[in-house]
Amino acid sequence: MHQFFVDDSQIGKEYVTITGSDVNHIRNVLRMKCGEKIRISSTGGQNLYCAVAEVGEDFVQADILQEEAVLTELSSKIYLFQALPKGDRMEMVIEKAVELGVYEIIPVAMKYCVVKLDEKKAANKIRRWQAIAESAAKQSKRSMIPQIHPVMSYRDALQYAKTCEINLVPYENERGMKATKEALDAIEPGKSVSVIIGPEGGFSEEEIAAARASMEVISLGKRILRTDTAGICVMSLVMSAIEMKEMQE
Template sequence: MYQFFIEDEQVHDTYVTIEGTDVNHIRNVLRMKKGEKIRVSSRSGMGYFCEVDMITEQCVEAKILSLDETGTELSSKISLYQGLPKSDKMELIIQKAVELGVYEVIPVAMKNCVVKLDEKKAASKVKRWQSIAESAAKQSKRSLIPEVVQPMSYKQALERAQDCDRILIPYENERGMLATKEAVEAIEPGESIAIFIGPEGGFAPEEITNVGEKAKLISLGKRILRTETAGLATLAILGYQLESKEG
């Protein structure tokens, strides 16, 4: 069943309307017909099972059959603060993080980041990254499209993360999984979580020193993980923990 996203105002009492580029995709790529079933999510995260009723060049109308009562979102909003990686690694990170349930991705300029983005380059990159997030959200049947936030400094990221209930920092010099187990098991469904991931060069010592009392340093095991692996491993652990508690 194909997934589409619409604005809240495109949801009506008994039907939804799909507009924009998705209309061409439905008409000319998927070649969908009247009566086919689709899943539609509004920007606020409401999900609907629908049946295509009318297809024109400008829009698609679909009857609402039922609400998606269970949804596909984790109970906790997880923010991934990702140290800017080299080449196109960020695209892979965003795609897989969306599949694993991340709520938002925040690119962070850290001391050991090789990549430096000026304002113009950052705007172009974020537009591309947001498009990848939307595609991944459709593929994985998310109920919302995670946001890719404008890149920020490490100091700004730490200040922003203070609004979260939990802050987790996988750190290559942290040893032992017991503290990781305790930190993860203490998280309750509904609590907001920030994850900080260092770039290829890892965290600078002063960046770890300045994390604050709220942050918990955790280990992801005896092996050193690449920057594009560490955040995804943490998201997988958190997803398992949260969904296990939800039952």
């Protein structure tokens, strides 16, 4: 069953009207027929099962069925602060983090980041990254599309991360998994979590010292992980911790 996102204004009492690029995708790529079921989520949090009723040139009308679609979001909001990686690795981080339930992704410029983006390049990247997030949200049947923020400085990222209830900073030179286990055990459903991932060159001494002042610095094991692997690894651990506790409630 395919997933689509609409604005609340596109939802009526009996049907939903889909417009924009999704129309071409439904008509010419998926070649959907009347009667096929789809899942629709709105900006206001509605999640509906619908059936395609009419496929027009610039719109698709879908009848709302009786049952309401299951909410697929985590009870906790996870904010992933990802240092800018080189190449197209950020695209993979976004795709996988969205699949794993991230709420927001914040690209961060750090001292040892290999990639340096000027204002124009950054704006183009954000547009592409947001499109990847939307595609991943559709594929994984998310009920919302995670936001990709403009690139932040490390200082601003720390301040934003502190608004969360739990703050995790995986560090390549940290040893021992005790703190990691304790940090994951402390995550209760509903608590907001920030995760700050360092760049290929690692955190600078000043950056990790600033993080230690107010955040939980943890280890991800004895091996050194690439920056893109580390982000996906922590997302998996946090998601699992939340989902397991939700199951116990």
